[in-house]
Amino acid sequence: MKNKDIKPGDKVRFLNDVGGGEVTRIDGKTIYVIDEIGFEVPVPVSEVVVVERKNENVSEKSGDSILTPNEDNAINTSHSEAIEDESPYIDPHHDDLNPRIYLAFTSENINSGDQKVDFYMVNDSNYFCYYLIAETGDDGLARGLFSGTLQPNTKEFLEQFSTTKMDVSWHVQLILHRKDKPSRLFDPVNELVKIKAYRFYRDNAYKDNDFFDYKAVLIPVIKSEFERRLENLSKKKTQRIIKEKEASNEKKITAKKQNRPEIIEVDLHIHELLDNTSGLTSAEILKIQLDKFHAVMEEHQKLKGQKIVFIHGIGNGTLKHEVRRQLNTRYKKHSFQDASFREYGYGATLVII
Template identity: 35%
Template sequence: MQINIGDKVRFLNDIGGGIVTKIIDANTVMVLNDEDEFEIPSLKKNLVVIEYAGGEKTNQQQTKNIASESKRFKQSESTLPVEKEDIYIAFAPREGYNPTESPLELYLINDTNRILLYGFYDKKGNKMEGQTAGNLDPKSKILLNEYDLKELNELSNCFFQILFYKQGESDIKKPLERNIKIHPVKFYKTSSYKENQYFHQAVMLHKLTGEDIEHKLDELSQKEFKKLVHEKEAINKVQSKQSSVKAKDDILEIDLHINALIDSVTGLSNADILEFQLNKFHEIMREYQNTKGKRIVFIHGIGNGTLKKKVHDELRRKYKKHYQQDASFKEYGWGATMVTIR
């Protein structure tokens, strides 16, 4: 069946219809749902045109064919249900803002044919707090919370409890509980934000349903995590030294930014990242502790000052015989410390 942008269509396997807004490919189009104004991708074979883009309505024979096709789908619905069961959360920057500098809005997206009854909690530090609860209609999304940059750095977990409801005859779906571990460093990477079908701008999307790799990574025990880190260190030892250590005259530059030390931060918490950075700091100090006169610049960045403070604390506690000072402001700003080995 030929379907064009602007055609008014009806869903064969569901109630309602909408306007075709985009041709995705030869078999799929995007439909703006009449009921909730939510755009959803739909197979052409599951749609029938009831009014063309120019306002011309389908003829009587086409209407009969529509009714016949609709009846056929309803008869087969009990044995061949066509139903999406995808639920997402999305961290969306404000439109027009640089994603890495914008406050982020947290949305719950219901891309199913069921009503969701949900509860949302977040965790900052050691405190889990209930933020909001309610219900969400099928094929729609709702704003749950908004976080400024300071709150994003403190956010460690988002927890969701979800019940599924569908009026009339329906199978009973098990409730969903999902704990999403948040890695704040991702919010500051442009590559974390992807184009998607739910928003006009790029967002950071997490799937709550299914068994994707993010869920499995979050379930790693501390023992497994440490094993993973040690294996990663062994594999990338030479590469890490080449990428994070640069000789400049008689000064050794050590970049402690996590992206210079490891390829991916997936599955790492803030504490894990800090531990990894400090391990690199101690490795370099041990390697050069007997090289008198050696000058080492540790590039820790400014950020929220946590890494800088930890590096200075360790220098005072374990390496107090060596001389430390702020590195050249002209070259590093306030984001580096120079140590002279004595």
């Protein structure tokens, strides 16, 4: 991102102290300011804000956009005392059709055992950004963690975290709008951002960027057209792998079909299911028989065309009645009929999956 240079003659206001003055000279990242009583005061460039440009009639006021002499710090820290009515810095080089909002993490002790990261919201756009970051609890309800307004082309420090506690999933909601002119109306953004602690320990996790004088981990909340295309490509690749796996599984199932028996016989007589039935009531015996029936149906119900014969006997008809009641209700998508009288008499039911 491009930025305007602070030049001698510009009028600035101190961010961390009362007062300000006119810039007399610049030495690297230090500027010298003549204050109201005539003293020349050295001040870090990050601790001032330009309120009036030399030879410009229009003042550029900003409570949280710090204009610096290098492009590496083009986006600057948003301060809580800033108000939306102050005129923000508008970058003419921005692509206003693709605003960029980031979650940013920086650290002074990269790769240390007890690593701390400073968490920022970064607004790399000419839009005001209302934001809400929330976490969903086990009860399914959202709990707000951070909320506020980012002025255009600013960044705001929110909190310091231990990286060991950064296995989190945050819901990030954004609303963007322009105040200086009519603009495109964006749909509200609602993204689930998953952050893993291990990524902060990778050698290449922290990268040079346009927003800080040091390396940072940047996570885009609003993706660019290129990132969306890349993500779609990744999704297509994933879908292709899934389809290939499904096709492989279908081949395996087909192979199993070729080897499966034409008819499966299941004898539900209790003496075929248990070695000893002493002490069991009629209700308990019926439950054991029906449990076997359900287990066989669940195991084979995806094998289309499979034939299963359940041998229930004649007896008093209770087991046959329960089997057919289950087939008419729970398994009604499968057809059934009396099994072959020649082979089973009246005591069996044929189910066709």
